[in-house]
Amino acid sequence: MSRYYLTTAIDYSNGDPHIGHAYEKVGADVVARFRRLMGEDVHFVIGMDEHGQKVAQEAAAQGRSPQELVDELAARFQDVWQRLNISHDDFIRTTEPRHSQAVQALVRRIRDTGDLYRDRYEGYYCSGCEAFKREAELEDGRCAIHRSREIEWTEEENWFFRLSAYRDRLIKHVQSNPEFIQPESRRNEILRLLEGGLDDISASRSRVGWGVPFPDEPGHTVYVWFDALPNYISAIGYPADGFGDWWPAALHVIGKDITRFHCVIWPAMLMSAGLELPETVWGHGFVKIGGGKLSKSEAALLDLDQLVARNGPDAFRYFLLREIPWDRDRDFASVDAFLQQFDERYNSDLANDLGNLLNRTVSMSRKYRDGVVSRTADTGLDAHIDSAVDAYGKAMREHRLHDGLDAAMSIVRAANGFIDSEQPWKLAKDPTQEARLDDVLAALVRGLGTTAVVLSPFIPTKAGEIWKRLGGDQLPSLADLTAELPTLLPESWDTVLFPRIEKERDGG
Ligand SMILES: [Zn+2]
Numbered sequence: 001m002s003r004y005y006l007t008t009a010i011d012y013s014n015g016d017p018h019i020g021h022a023y024e025k026v027g028a029d030v031v032a033r034f035r036r037l038m039g040e041d042v043h044f045v046i047g048m049d050e051h052g053q054k055v056a057q058e059a060a061a062q063g064r065s066p067q068e069l070v071d072e073l074a075a076r077f078q079d080v081w082q083r084l085n086i087s088h089d090d091f092i093r094t095t096e097p098r099h100s101q102a103v104q105a106l107v108r109r110i111r112d113t114g115d116l117y118r119d120r121y122e123g124y125y126c127s128g129c130e131a132f133k134r135e136a137e138l139e140d141g142r143c144a145i146h147r148s149r150e151i152e153w154t155e156e157e158n159w160f161f162r163l164s165a166y167r168d169r170l171i172k173h174v175q176s177n178p179e180f181i182q183p184e185s186r187r188n189e190i191l192r193l194l195e196g197g198l199d200d201i202s203a204s205r206s207r208v209g210w211g212v213p214f215p216d217e218p219g220h221t222v223y224v225w226f227d228a229l230p231n232y233i234s235a236i237g238y239p240a241d242g243f244g245d246w247w248p249a250a251l252h253v254i255g256k257d258i259t260r261f262h263c264v265i266w267p268a269m270l271m272s273a274g275l276e277l278p279e280t281v282w283g284h285g286f287v288k289i290g291g292g293k294l295s296k297s298e299a300a301l302l303d304l305d306q307l308v309a310r311n312g313p314d315a316f317r318y319f320l321l322r323e324i325p326w327d328r329d330r331d332f333a334s335v336d337a338f339l340q341q342f343d344e345r346y347n348s349d350l351a352n353d354l355g356n357l358l359n360r361t362v363s364m365s366r367k368y369r370d371g372v373v374s375r376t377a378d379t380g381l382d383a384h385i386d387s388a389v390d391a392y393g394k395a396m397r398e399h400r401l402h403d404g405l406d407a408a409m410s411i412v413r414a415a416n417g418f419i420d421s422e423q424p425w426k427l428a429k430d431p432t433q434e435a436r437l438d439d440v441l442a443a444l445v446r447g448l449g450t451t452a453v454v455l456s457p458f459i460p461t462k463a464g465e466i467w468k469r470l471g472g473d474q475l476p477s478l479a480d481l482t483a484e485l486p487t488l489l490p491e492s493w494d495t496v497l498f499p500r501i502e503k504e505r506d507g508g
Pocket of ligand 1: 127129
């Protein structure tokens with residue numbers, strides 16, 4: 001069986017989960033579920049990045065220990081992922097012993113190759129980015145990303161990693177492996193960055209106690225990015241032999257703001273350690289409000305718990321990937337516009353299009369054929385289903401999740417149009433049209449059953465419910481779909497799949 005190991009960025013433990021975290025996890029979860037649907041053996045890892053200066057500072061500000069803080073946040077994130085039905089196989093935390101052992105083994109291996117050396121660092125450090133900054137990268141003396149944060153002047157004796165030595169190999173790898181950095185826009189950014197040259201980077205900190213102890217160097221901890229990136233191999237058991245069962249990863253899903261770490265530093269670390277590089281790093285875009293990143297107050301209005309509860313977890317998952325293309329940003333004019341669009345999308349796509357198709361298909365099959373569906377010939381709808389499934393598979397394999405979702409929903413639109421044009425209620429009154437009515441009902445059941453399967457990565461719970469209402473049991477894989485299509489629709493079903501939102505409601 002083909003193996004597929006995918007990861008998301010591990011989330012930094014300095015605040016509550018927000019919509020940006022949710023977008024990334026849901027998108028990666030859709031990829032994981034799609035691969036399982038294709039019959040692949042999937043291993044899906046998410047987790048928490050729990051070390052570093054910013055975590056230590058935040059804990060101190062709250063008068064607590066860093067461990068208390070990260071334990072609480074890890075529980076909070078895991079609770080949200082459970083409610084959003086994220087199907088990860090593992091949750092790695094960088095404060096776990098299995099992780100620090102792996103980091104220390106990797107650091108030792110990189111040091112053995114001669115790629116680590118001691119030097120004195122003098123320069124700026126942004127604790128927002130947890131990164132050293134060149135003077136040229138500052139704007140008005142501040143980090144361009146963290147304008148409200150004081151940039152810190154840092155002087156310390158550190159271990160440095162010879163990143164600069166990997167520039168040419170990295171350029172060659174990026175150029176000869178077009179799938180390595182995706183989408184294309186991210187790949188071009190990284191190539192430009194590499195062509196501009198690379199500085200060596202710190203691999204240790206001597207003034208930050210909250211981290212993995214640097215091997216054989218008392219008083220030093222591993223620099224937080226050098227600690228965080230190896231989570232992708234610590235989670236699968238590095239350095240034990242079994243880690244090769246999953247490595248190299250098929251896919252790292254990350255935000256576009258951390259491509260430098262994942263497409264430059266991480267591959268250079270792997271090259272130094274003699275390990276293979278991941279096949280693809282996917283840098284997704286962001287949810288924006290009014291042209292910018294979410295402000296604190298906007299983020300509070302888009303509280304994740306409320307968003308999940310608003311129309312149910314599946315509706316939220318659907319909305320995120322229907323409205324925010326997986327390869328770029330999506331800007332909403334305001335928080336209200338976001339919520340309004342959420343409700344409109346819910347009503348039009350899920351309550352109306354999908355809900356009505358289910359309602360009409362089951363009730364007509366029951367009414368005209370006692371739920372027994374059989375066919376004599378293929379219809380125009382069947383032809384549409386075939387081409388939509390092809391388009392879906394291609395888009396999903398290329399990580400164009402929004403296009404995959406659109407292809408899936410095109411079956412729903414085509415099936416509703418098919419009902420309108422075929423008018424089964426008229427066919428039912430005409431004894432010469434019996435065979436045609438059989439074909440129409442069979443095509444509708446096939447359309448809906450196919451929709452349930454291809455939508456299942458996006459709306460796993462509701463897709464399973466649709467399949468059951470058609471008389472199926474467990475949702476089949478894509479390959480088994482045709483053989484397992486239900487042929488007898490059960491009689492009773494009472495609850496509405498997606499109840500319409502009837503009233504105007506305010507932003508909350
Ligand atoms: Zn910064």
